[in-house]
Amino acid sequence: DAGNNSLPAGQPVHLVIDHHPPKKELADVFWVDIRENYGASATILYEYLNSQEVSINTKLATSLFYAIKSETQDLGREWSKADREAYLRLLPLSNNQILYDIIHPQVSRNYFTTFYTAIKDARVYGEALVFNLHKVANPDLVSELADFLLRQQGVNYVLGMGWYDTTQILSMRSLNPEAKLGLVIQEMVAGIGTAGGHGMVAGGQVRGVAEDDQSQQDLEELLVERMFQALSLTKNPGESLI
Template identity: 65%
Template sequence: MEVSQERAAGIVEWVRGRGRILIVTHDNPDPDSIAAAVALRHLLLIQTGQNAVIGFGGIIGRRENLNMVMELEIVLTPISTLELDQFDVVCMVDTQPGTGNNSYPADRKVHLVIDHHPPRAELLQVDWVDVREAYGASATILYEYLCSQGIRLNTRLATGLFYAIKSETQDLGREWSRADREAYLRLLPLSNNRILFRIARPQVPGNYFSIFKRAIENSRIYGPVLVFNLFQIDNPDMVAELADFMLRHEGVIYVLGMGWYQGGEVISLRTIEPEAKLGVVAREILRDLGSAGGHGMMAGGQVKPMAEDEHSQRELELMITRRFIKALDVEPTPGVALVGKD
């Protein structure tokens, strides 16, 4: 907490009086990115009187994430609709310059980055950097900032931060730290349980289940590795959601999921192996194809541009599958369909 107090105070004083502020999340923002952005906006508003705009790219596609935004009345603005020249301070949360997973132009200056992903070389050009790889959620860092500055958390803010840590660490079951656990336990009694229930258990349309069907029918198992291809999708978040779901298959240790969305291939990696270093694996398998990053047990990436036709996507699937199995040092085995054809 002492580190957070020093950094939060320094950031506040640096930002004070510098003009309009933009906070950028990663594309298709998840609860951690959203909650961290809201917490940073609250910190700056309370301490400096300066309000900030939260900008994002892509869509908020996953129904839980959409419910979170609606239930907590969070205002987010598509970055494509913003006149970027009007902002004097640009912050990034849960993402970094050069990752390829945010829509802020790469040639524009970024002043502040708060993240829990591995640091990139582009951070050398950033004025203020707080990257904590050991933390399970960026929301935990911002929670510490608020506490260190003596800022009271209202129910909505506490609920958002709690849900972010809960979802990012899967209830402290995946890649959590002592700081995450402490924040989780302190935020729980401050949160609104009814809102949490509505966020976590949304009703979904019928085509949601057809995507599960498609994933199951297009899954193949290579020993401890399961690979699925959703082909064309209208919600990029479904790749990560299905990757988490498929990891429940008995005997599967690693999952590679993919789907085509708006001119690019979305890739998601998951594992139950704590020492897998999937962020490194993702960068290796997509080294000459696209961008990638992540943590030890989950990672993702994208290939752009990518042809829409099924043949091209199947070729990419085979190439990435071979690289994935090799990078994991898993003995190659013939792929077996998850389910037989009717």
């Protein structure tokens, strides 16, 4: 109900701690703490622990630090003063070897194949880039590739998608601090899915999507059309990235 999540429909929710704006009223939830000006939910959790003087062991500190680091891109994207303070306080408590293993893990050949698929499939429409990974073994790869392809020179917006277990996973990224991608992606999936996010980062899901090429093409065309309308951008024919 706040941001983008994979909680099953109808699942009771008793506690919400998030930094994404809620999509509906949460009056029935026992505990709600949503801080839209924060860059990471982990910062809120850290403040809870710190305020109660709870001892933070190395593994917990490392986990919280990495969450803030990855969510804010090392305090380079949508961070707040609270995020920076938590980041700097958790850093000396973290285990460098564990951090290294998380950030630089050994990966399978399929991981590199996914990068190849994204680069080969990507199309550039002026300042927007769109790619479809089709079937993915790990839905997190969609957001990772969206971050990666946002580095393309001249691109300010990226829409990535991938099919996982009958669900189309969507991820959006932007370099524009005023992009309001959370609202943009909600317009894009209106009537067909769920989504949420912040100004420069957003994600969504469209459930019950078929894996076949025609279904993928139809959904991609719809989402791209809606994206350009929501961003008030002029769509050009587009060209392959490579």
